[in-house]
Amino acid sequence: MMMACRYDVSLDVNVMGVKHLCHFAKQCANLKMLMHVSTAFVSGFREGPILEKPINPGESLREGTYLDIDAELRLVREVKKELAAMNSSSSDDDDAAAHTNKKKTERAAMKELGLQRARHFGWSNTYVFTKAMGEVLLGQLRGDIPVVIMRPSIITSIREDPVPGWMQGTRTIDTIIIGYAKQNLSCFLANLNFVMDVIPGDMVVNAMMAAMVAHSEEKGAHVVYHSTSSLRNPATYNVLYQSGRRHFYENPRVGKDGKVIPTREMYFFPTIARFHLYMIFTYKIPLEILHLVNLLLCGFFSRLYNDLNRKYKFVMHLVDVYGPFAFFKGCFDDMNLERLRLTMAMKNPEDCMFNFDPKTIDWDEYFTRIHIPGVLKYLCK
Numbered sequence: 001m002m003m004a005c006r007y008d009v010s011l012d013v014n015v016m017g018v019k020h021l022c023h024f025a026k027q028c029a030n031l032k033m034l035m036h037v038s039t040a041f042v043s044g045f046r047e048g049p050i051l052e053k054p055i056n057p058g059e060s061l062r063e064g065t066y067l068d069i070d071a072e073l074r075l076v077r078e079v080k081k082e083l084a085a086m087n088s089s090s091s092d093d094d095d096a097a098a099h100t101n102k103k104k105t106e107r108a109a110m111k112e113l114g115l116q117r118a119r120h121f122g123w124s125n126t127y128v129f130t131k132a133m134g135e136v137l138l139g140q141l142r143g144d145i146p147v148v149i150m151r152p153s154i155i156t157s158i159r160e161d162p163v164p165g166w167m168q169g170t171r172t173i174d175t176i177i178i179g180y181a182k183q184n185l186s187c188f189l190a191n192l193n194f195v196m197d198v199i200p201g202d203m204v205v206n207a208m209m210a211a212m213v214a215h216s217e218e219k220g221a222h223v224v225y226h227s228t229s230s231l232r233n234p235a236t237y238n239v240l241y242q243s244g245r246r247h248f249y250e251n252p253r254v255g256k257d258g259k260v261i262p263t264r265e266m267y268f269f270p271t272i273a274r275f276h277l278y279m280i281f282t283y284k285i286p287l288e289i290l291h292l293v294n295l296l297l298c299g300f301f302s303r304l305y306n307d308l309n310r311k312y313k314f315v316m317h318l319v320d321v322y323g324p325f326a327f328f329k330g331c332f333d334d335m336n337l338e339r340l341r342l343t344m345a346m347k348n349p350e351d352c353m354f355n356f357d358p359k360t361i362d363w364d365e366y367f368t369r370i371h372i373p374g375v376l377k378y379l380c381k
Contacts, residue, residue, distance in 0.1 A: 004321055005126040006107060007114030008076045014130035015069065015137055022141040032216035033146035034138075035208060040151040040197065040228050040332050042132040044122055047329040049231075052224040052336045054149070055135050061122025069133050072117060076110075083109055124324040139222065146221040148211045152204045153228040153332060154325070157374040159200035159366060161353055165374025172325050173198065173240055175318070177375045180244055180266060181253065187267040189275045189319050190326045192238035197230040197332060199358060200366070207356040210340055225340070228332035229358035237326075241266070243367035272323050283312050 018036070025034050043050045044061040060067040087102045114126030123129035135149060157167040170178065173196060179185025204227045215221045229235065245263070253261040269275035287309055294301040341357055 004111045004317065005114055005130075006110035007117065007126055007130075008080065008110050010114060010126050010130040011073060011076060011133075014127075014134040015073075018134040018137050019141060022138065022145075025145055026143060031145065033148060033212060033218070033221070034142065035212055036135070036138055036147060036149045037208070038131050038135055038149050038151045039128055040153040040226055041124075041128045041325075042135060042151065043330065043332075044128075045124055045324040045328055045330065048331065049333050050226075050330050051333050052151070052226050054139055054222060054224055055132055057136055057140060059136070062120070065121050067121050067133070067136075069137060072133070075117070076113070079109065079113060080106065125321055142222070144220055146215050146218045147223070148215050148221070149224045150204070150208050150211065151224060151226050151228075151332075153197035153199055153226075153230070155201050155204055156198045157200065157371045157378075158202045159361065159370060160355075161202050165370045165377065167201065167374055167378055170379055171198075172196075172322050173237075174375050174379060175322075176240070176266075177244055177372055178380055180248065181376060181380055183253075183261060183264060185266065186264065187269060187275075187278070189272065189323060190237045190268045191270045192241060192268055193236055194327060194329070195230050195234040195331075196237050196240065196325075197228050197328070198235060199227050199229050200361070203227065203356040203358070206354045207337060207340075210344060210354060210356065214340055214343065223336065225337045226332040226334040227337065227356065228334055229361070230331045231334055232338075233358040233361055233363070234331075235363040237268070239363050240367055241268070243364055244372055247368050247372045272319070272327075275319060279312070279316065283308075287312060 021034070025031055040050070042055065046061070058066045058068070083106050087105065111126070114129070118124065118126050118129035121129065123132065138147060138149070154171050154173065156171060156173070157165050167174075176185070176188050176190070179188070207225060207227045211223070211225055215223060245265075248263045252263065255261050269278065287305070290301060290305050290308070294305050337356070344354070
């Protein structure tokens, strides 16, 4: 799950990591090409068709802004120095608790700074923002090394090879499945008619292998591919929800007492405004009342209030980070990848192992028989 990332760590991995790899690649005498895995959402959350094209130096998603990567790196260094100075002046205590508090303060500050900078330039979160910067840096430093940038959308579980349903790490849509499975999620933020661009992990890998073969030793190549599904075989959130309902009705969960846990319906909010209104009246106002009662009773309900308040903030943060995905109206063009598909000769049965055509996916079958059981097995355990 792409929770809020530390800005300094994301820059180190997604930007400076690219710089170090380019430096290393130039020292490899027999290098055929360089494959860089990015994300389709470096394009931001714009509407309409989104083309497979590189990001230009200085380009941002907000008009009137210029993205200077070096300036962002300097900013992080300066903020961390200021935080260190504040921490050293506020306390001379070097015990473990003080050290832990300093680390927490720095972590929170870096997460907040990442979101601020991302949204200043038009991106929704730190991850996609720094991945975009990584692409820019790759274009500047690659020289004449053949480069292929693969941009998958939301990667879901393996469809066929090697283990159907296998996955590692929770994705946006899996939050709905896990919450529904545990019956602790009665509502979620999504317009069921909107398309969720997802692609099975093995199809992404297959596309990468095909691209490596196609562009090895192609001097000066700088090609972008979208490994996505929204153009050729779109799947809506409603397909996922109906598949989940069917799966859990056919495979009812059993509690520790041996009794069947009834499957409840889930309500989806079609707008962020409606969701916020619901959260205010259902949770925020009762929390404020509990806080007042807790003060009057000298902290008798402190533990309960802190626990509920933490959960409320977590949900609101989750919505803040993933809201743009729930209402994404773009459509990723994959013409470059389609051309690559057409060059592949499927002569033998073994060639189907390298399938990366989203049109071959039956989404209802995939979610019901493969992905949802995979989430329950590998993520919920």
